Amino acid sequence: YYEVFVYSFCDSDGDGIGDLKGLTSKLDYLQDLGITGLWLMPIHPSQSYHKYDVENYYDIDPAFGSLETFDKLVEECHKRGIKLIIDLVLNHISSQNPLFSKAAAEVARGNLNGNARYFEIHENDYFSRDTQVLPLGSKYSCEANFSTVMPEWNLNSKQTREEFTKIAKFWLDRGVDGFRLDACKFYTNKTTNGTEFLTWFMKTCRGINPEVYVVGETWSDDSDIAELYKSGIDSEFAFKFATTTGSISQSLMTQKGMALVAKVKNYDKKMADANPKEINAMFLSNHDQVRLSNTFESKGLDWQKFAASVYMLFPGNSFTYYGEEIGMTSPATTGDENFRTPMVFDSDNMPEISVEKLGSTFDPPKNGGVEQQLKNKDSLLNFYRRIIKVKLQNPEISRGRITEVCDFDDDSVGAFFTEYDKN
Numbered sequence: 430y431y432e433v434f435v436y437s438f439c440d441s442d443g444d445g446i447g448d449l450k451g452l453t454s455k456l457d458y459l460q461d462l463g464i465t466g467l468w469l470m471p472i473h474p475s476q477s478y479h480k481y482d483v484e485n486y487y488d489i490d491p492a493f494g495s496l497e498t499f500d501k502l503v504e505e506c507h508k509r510g511i512k513l514i515i516d517l518v519l520n521h522i523s524s525q526n527p528l529f530s531k532a533a534a535e536v537a538r539g540n541l542n543g544n545a546r547y548f549e550i551h552e553n554d555y556f557s558r559d560t561q562v563l564p565l566g567s568k569y570s571c572e573a574n575f576s577t578v579m580p581e582w583n584l585n586s587k588q589t590r591e592e593f594t595k596i597a598k599f600w601l602d603r604g605v606d607g608f609r610l611d612a613c614k615f616y617t618n619k620t621t622n623g624t625e626f627l628t629w630f631m632k633t634c635r636g637i638n639p640e641v642y643v644v645g646e647t648w649s650d651d652s653d654i655a656e657l658y659k660s661g662i663d664s665e666f667a668f669k670f671a672t673t674t675g676s677i678s679q680s681l682m683t684q685k686g687m688a689l690v691a692k693v694k695n696y697d698k699k700m701a702d703a704n705p706k707e708i709n710a711m712f713l714s715n716h717d718q719v720r721l722s723n724t725f726e727s728k729g730l731d732w733q734k735f736a737a738s739v740y741m742l743f744p745g746n747s748f749t750y751y752g753e754e755i756g757m758t759s760p761a762t763t764g765d766e767n768f769r770t771p772m773v774f775d776s777d778n779m780p781e782i783s784v785e786k787l788g789s790t791f792d793p794p795k796n797g798g799v800e801q802q803l804k805n806k807d808s809l810l811n812f813y814r815r816i817i818k819v820k821l822q823n824p825e826i827s828r829g830r831i832t833e834v835c836d837f838d839d840d841s842v843g844a845f846f847t848e849y850d851k852n
């Protein structure tokens with residue numbers, strides 16, 4: 430899978446904002462890279478640049494395109510054997526979403542039995558002190574842990590679940606192959622059991638399309654991830670192995686290969702105990718994290734290639750964040766915008782995507798953009814093309830289970846067998 434922030438990927442019409450048409454024009458590039466799945470960060474109408482506060486779950490943000498350009502993208506993906514999954518934000522909504530505005534207006538009139546039921550709206554004293562809320566008048570508030578412009582859905586209510594069924598059906602019927610679920614850790618609150626909700630959601634999606642693929646973001650410790658795997662969700666991101674401070678990076682830095690393999694084996698076993706069909710989802714960094722090349726670029730290309738091999742060759746699906754394959758770096762180590770800079774297809778002709786909203790200027794990757802690296806057989810990009818091919822040609826790599834950690838009497842060497850029963 431390849432994670433794309435549409436805003437920063439490819440601008441087709443010169444307005445300074447990446448769009449679906451631009452992304453569609455780069456599908457041949459992704460197919461050649463070996464990508465068989467695409468994850469789009471939120472594409473629904475929203476006032477923020479990141480679009481995690483959704484104003485309309487049934488449309489495409491006009492800056493990105495329209496439902497027609499989306500349908501074309503789906504069609505072109507499927508032509509190339511690429512599955513398309515979209516980000517689905519079910520924990521919170523935009524305060525600008527009409528459904529929420531209606532609820533807020535009703536609550537102002539003292540009516541809690543209408544649209545208010547969709548949301549975590551309660552009397553003020555319902556909330557504990559450390560819960561962030563959006564006040565609605567003097568008596569009521571809505572839970573809003575992320576920000577006051579992102580009030581939270583009530584995942585227990587019948588109305589909400591009817592709405593979510595409609596949303597899932599809308600996109601699955603359009604040909605979407607699945608979803609990446611945002612902020613699953615926060616599904617659980619005072620009255621909602623996140624596992625119960627996710628079990629319901631998975632059952633609902635499979636009722637619409639039995640082949641649906643769902644991957645969840647539970648940025649938390651093993652026990653929280655294992656708990657949500659009980660819902661039957663296909664995959665959850667393996668956060669502890671990612672980022673510059675995660676296990677992959679740290680094991681490479683300290684040359685502890687054997688310990689890393691043991692860690693992956695233990696992690697996988699824990700998750701498979703919760704869901705025997707789980708598919709681990711490994712990555713090096715995502716849109717919320719500083720890019721791994723910030724740490725590894727100075728060490729040299731071999732380090733970047735090695736990090737790529739490590740996460741690609743462990744069991745499960747690998748998720749490559751756009752630009753990772755050319756060694757893009759983050760211009761600063763804090764601020765989400767700095768992790769989402771424009772994709773560099775040609776470093777002699779830098780993208781004219783507006784960094785105004787991204788809030789930062791940035792440098793091209795040290796070894797050039799896609800064009801430059803395609804011409805160099807030893808480039809990081811060509812290494813990614815080779816390692817992905819290895820993974821695709823040998824399904825036991827992604828589908829197998831680690832059955833044995835081999836001891837070479839040298840703890841810098843990590844080696845393992847995987848076993849795969851294709852039946």
Ligand code: CA
Pocket residue numbers: 440441442443444445446447448492
């Ligand atoms: Ca555009």
